[in-house]
Amino acid sequence: MSDTLLEQTRALHDDLEKLERVIVRDFKQDLKSHKDRLMQNHRVRKRLDSMQAAARKLIKIYDDDDGARKDEIAALAQSESGSFATFYDRLKEIKDYYKRFPTDEVTEAEDDEFLLKEEPRTEFSGDEGLGRYLDMHEHHQRFLNSKFGRKLEYFQFVGSFSSDLSAVPKPQKGSRQYKEYLEHLFSYLMLFYEKTQPLGQAAKQLVKLEQEIRVRWSAGEVPGWEDRGLGQVAGSSSIGLDMDAFETVEELESIGADRLKEALQGLGLKSGGTLKERAQRLYLLKTVPLTKLEAKHFVKGVIPPSETAATTGRQVDNKKAEEGALQVCLLESKIRKLAEILASVITETKGRIEKKQAQTYEELQAEQEEAEAELAPEEEEDEDEFVYNPLKLPLGWDGKPIPYWLYKLHGLNQEFKCEICGNYSYWGRRAFEKHFKEWRHQNGMRSLGIPNNKNFYEVTKISDAESLWKNIQDKAKGGFHPEVDEEFEDAQGNVYNRKTFEDLRRQGLI
Template identity: 50%
Template sequence: MSSTLLEVTRAGHEEVERLERLIVKELQNDPTNNKDRLFQSHRVRNMIDTITATTEKLVEIYEDKDSARKDEIAALGGQTATGTNVFSAFYDRLKEIREYHRRHPAARVVDANEEHEVLLKEEPPIEFSGEEAFGRYLDLHELYNQYINSKFGEPIEYSAYLDLFSQPQRIPRKMKSSRKYREYVENLLEYLIYFFQRTEPLQDLDRMFSKVEMEFEEQWENGSIEGWGVESQENGHVPEHTVIDLDYYSTVEELMKVAPEKLKEALAALGLKTGGTIQQRAGRLFLTKDTPLEKLDKKHFAKGSRGSEQNGVAAAPHAVSNLKEIALMEAKIIKLCDSLEETIARTKDNVVKKQALTYEEIEAEREEEETQADSESDDDEQQIYNPLKLPMGWDGKPIPYWLYKLHGLGQEFKCEICGNYSYWGRRAFERHFKEWRHQHGMRCLGIPNTKNFNEITSIEEAKDLWKKIQERQGVNKWRPDLEEEYEDREGNIYNRRTYTDLQRQGLI
């Protein structure tokens, strides 16, 4: 019976004590392999979360903001509005208990120990990719592709990237103010946090990051963070927030030779307008070399880049805040990489070993690992080993490698009309022109999905072709008033419009 507030309190304390005993019992067992260790850690983590939630409810009850607990204790003592009657309160409670058992004749005492023993045998659902192999390795392929295809990255091997991703301080500071770099750092930090929570559920990540933030604030103020040293801010402008060092340029003409995109990024970082010709952009940026931002004319600033009372100063604090957030994310990445140092080393060794193997050797190694895994658990509990990330076949297993190469499934085709959706393999690409996604995109453009538009994936190309088709149809269209011919009694030939006019005037 947990209908009363005191009974809920008693049950809450009992639940906390029972879970604490289960945690002690669980941690006394020594796991035999990495998989069992992960399951044990996640079971303990789930029990700790349950204890935390139950304790928070108990705290709310003891705070007694609505005085419900106080009233219930008073009612147990027989205190009523007319006075104190202990016997009346006792018999009322006895009546309530009897009524409960009358309504629930089959009620029995549940053995809580048997119920909670099941917790020690369950296998919590933990999502790992085939590459991660229950937390033994990292899977950074998507981040690796984002790195090598960016301006701040470089074309390197995946094994070399495993050494670089944990050292963001090696990337030049002038590259870190771009939006692409911020997205890369956010994605990397998000993945590492998710991986760390799956592999080390008993670690207190919040406490770890709290310590990192305290050390970061102190180092940021002192300018002692590696790769983020405080540079001189002469004349009131902030050169570190731009991707262009104006000290290397003495005239606007020299600055015009810089790529237009870099000029736009530098202007946007300072809150200045990014439009106009290359000469106008270069001239606007060159003004900041010798003139402080607060002294620049208001016309040079983008709309909403500063307050009504400030004159060009608001863009700089915004840029400082943006770079500070990036630097803090880098500090968290470095801390997580230090904690995952052993996993990173194992990942690199595994990648190097597989790069030296042929496909046949990889298959042989996979079969050997599957044989070893069968001795640890049942076949239906094993995760499919797919190091080459081949598509799955009808039987739920990766298709053969020769079939993967034959159909060119490693070749990616993107269709802008389908919303930049990717199609893998030539066959899937050709087939998608008749599928609903492409047809819907063509309808949104107001263009009929005919054979004339096969192999066209660009929206602009489709619009241009449709315009040409419409123009050609307009030239070849049958116009009866001009092209339908009539002959009079004398053998003269006229079009329909002329013949009708002459006939109306009585000339024929």
């Protein structure tokens, strides 16, 4: 069965309605986890792209530039045998087709559940935490190892990578290294935004921003780029001095170092050195025109005036330099804009860096396991699956017995019983030590009328706890106790309490 233009139009409209219904059903889902919401946004973005593609095809059909649609409609209306004959011919063609292929359905099934559970593939690094945080380590290293960078901790760099662009010296901004750094940084931020906010409109905002920057650039109103990247032209400012009034270098020295410095800066010449060196440099203009002065006398970044400045070659060089400076300015502006859009993510990233610096190894490992479990594809649980566990080892996060070496390492084969807790068993030294501060042991001590403090640490028998508590109370009351307080001395002059002395004497040791 051949698809006519009218049938293609109907099918495209049907696809648009179907995609719209799927998007509505997807948004009606109650999703709580970050991963589910992210996958939902990517699914909707995919459907919107499909709708835009279908809409472009429909517009092309309705524009009918080749007249095919108009001819097809005319053929239906101007058939020699009448419109109904044409209709029945088409109907017969459709019936014959489905007689030959009876398994084909006229419309697709309405069950779109599989579309609502689809998980588009989105790659994130481990530090990005499924799009919650930025991973700026590579750009941090580029910044530290560059000529325009400075020493910054990673935490400081994440918070100031956009504002630091203004502090880069103007000569360094024209370098290839700086432009490549900006391109890599912008590409990463843009890719991260598209992965985490597929329904966002950052691209449109950046296009509008670029248009505004280009207008302000032409007027020389972009902060820091008033010279449009061409630098100061030597001699463009007035120095306010009549050089004909000075006959010697000494006369120039008389006007002072500050005045000489101001005059040299106005001409674009170097203004450093001693008073005499400044006067000599300015006095050169008495004999050598500014246009023929050697380039070594000019400040770096200042364009020396030349008699051929108006030539085509100079104009081409200036235009090329201005275009390169404009591209750098646009990249800087776009990075700052993306930093504003991702301000909440940057704040979360800084908080996570601080948290990681204070975490122990065990906490970092547990967090990594949680992240891996979140990224792992969900598998349907089989309730009837039998787990072979002859040693009765504890189960791990995956529902399988932990390795035996790990079981032995943590001492989980050692049983500790606590009579105070009702002969409850604790497996492993770590669990045993923790239980003294848990509610079960605290309730047991409270029932005995004994305070649960560090004096009773490691005491698990009721009789031991009561005896220790009695001794503590007796010591607190004071008084004379013969067995403990009465002292005896042997022939060598050693002093013992009564109980110890009698024990040693019975054994014949003294």
